[in-house]
Amino acid sequence: MVAQQASKPSTRRRFTIRVPATSANIGPGFDVMGVSLTLFLTLSVSVPRDPPPRTFTTPNPQPQLSYTGEGSDEVPLDAYKNLTTRVALYVLRCNGIPSFPSGLELQCHNEIPFGRGLGSSGAAVIAGVLLGDALGQLGLDRNRMLDFALMVERHPDNVTAALMGGFVGSYLRELDAAATSAASVPLAEVLPEYPANAGEEWGIDPPSPPHGIGHYVRFGWAKEIRAVAIVPAFEVSTAKARSVLPTEYTRKDLVFNLQRLAVLTTALSRSPPDPELIYEAMKDRVHQPYRKELIPGLPQVLSSVTPSTHPGLLGICLSGAGPTILALAVSNYDSIAGAAAEVFKKFGVEVSWFVLDVTVEGSTLSEEE
Structure with a gap:
């Protein structure tokens, strides 16, 4: 042995x-x-x-x-x-x-x-x-x-x-x-x-x-919600994206963001998610309007891809400093990304996308x- x-x-x-x-x-x-x-x-x-x-x-x-x-x-x-x-x-x-x-x-x-x-x-x-x-x-x-x-x-x-x-x-x-x-x-x-x-x-x-x-603090996140990251084929540096932001804001714009922020942190935790509530709560007046010159097609994508035009979509926004667009959705992920891609294409911008979980x-x- x-x-x-x-x-x-x-x-x-x-x-x-x-x-x-x-x-x-x-x-x-x-x-x-x-x-x-x-x-x-x-x-x-x-x-x-x-x-x-x-x-x-x-x-x-x-x-x-x-x-x-x-x-x-x-x-x-x-x-x-x-x-x-x-x-x-x-x-x-x-x-x-x-x-x-x-x-x-x-x-x-x-x-x-x-x-x-x-x-x-x-x-x-x-x-x-x-x-x-x-x-x-x-x-x-x-x-x-x-x-x-x-x-x-x-x-x-x-x-x-x-x-x-x-x-x-x-x-x-x-x-x-x-x-x-x-x-x-x-x-x-x-x-x-x-x-x-x-x-x-x-x-x-x-x-x-x-x-x-x-x-x-960790907020809740409804289990149905997935993230679609729509990624244009160019880079935007964080420093450049910050350089276009103003040093002062109106009270009206700050209140606009605070109202939506207060709603959004709870709305994304509720199941089933409410598209009407989340879409409006994901709007912004502090950074997205000022970065449109750096990202051709940004306003058009944000305004044309909506829950009414694309069922399954909850809300859409700029991801970080951009140029990626973040769409939160419960279904029809590729259709939503494809619609954003078609808008970007009109501005000569090619994109790829990922369907991601949190x-x-x-x-x-x-x-x-």
Whole structure:
């Protein structure tokens, strides 16, 4: 009889991080509301269980980074320039770990279109926070993770939805003077160009985030509602989309949005959903009217694709900073997307679309046994 030999434990730790796409604003909820959707940024991570000790006299370990899917031709594969790994290094350095572990391997696969208003940069930031927490085995809770994310991405709607999952509302807390100063540190100091500006022998500590920068609440979401993301074939940068917004608004426009926001957060939770109520509640006067010059065909799509013309539609709005259009619906998803595509085509804009669900799980990390 041959004795069975016990299998040796793996010398490498392997885990997977999965972060969903998000749509922010949802009509009147500018910089307030976000929802997580079933397109994902996935990181497959492999790292030695016992990496060799490192001192400041040894070279910086350069992780091996590969990238497939959306944006694979434009994402930096240098871990000291890539947004996800730079955020991970920020989290590590705030917790007394000066560098990546030796032998780190990262395989990234992305389903989220870049620069289209579906939270691609927010997903990259959240993936970096989870990566830093896992590599350092820091045991950060979700609220503390959100603090780190908000030091990099100062608008909470996308990152909160990506981290927590579901349909959420969020705000930045008013902090005391010391905390406000820390949270106002320029991004260049939070994420310096590693390793050149990291200081002699990596000796400059980055600013650690204050506790409780942002707070959130999860709203209900009716199980019948799916999201149709109609994605034009061009990008709009968030910075450019913000630059066209006014610095002041009329009382009438602010009241218009507040009324609809108050109704929408409850209307989307009720089953069966009420198309008449939701369609009107998803209208906006704070950001969509000012972004029409950046997105040819936007007003025409929003006004012509309605519940009366396309049964099954509940409401329609700009997703984040655009140019993606988000249509919420209970049926006839492809018909709704096709109608929007026909309008865009008149303006010389080609589109693709995804029929998505809301994921309540948010970001996840799963370890391989």
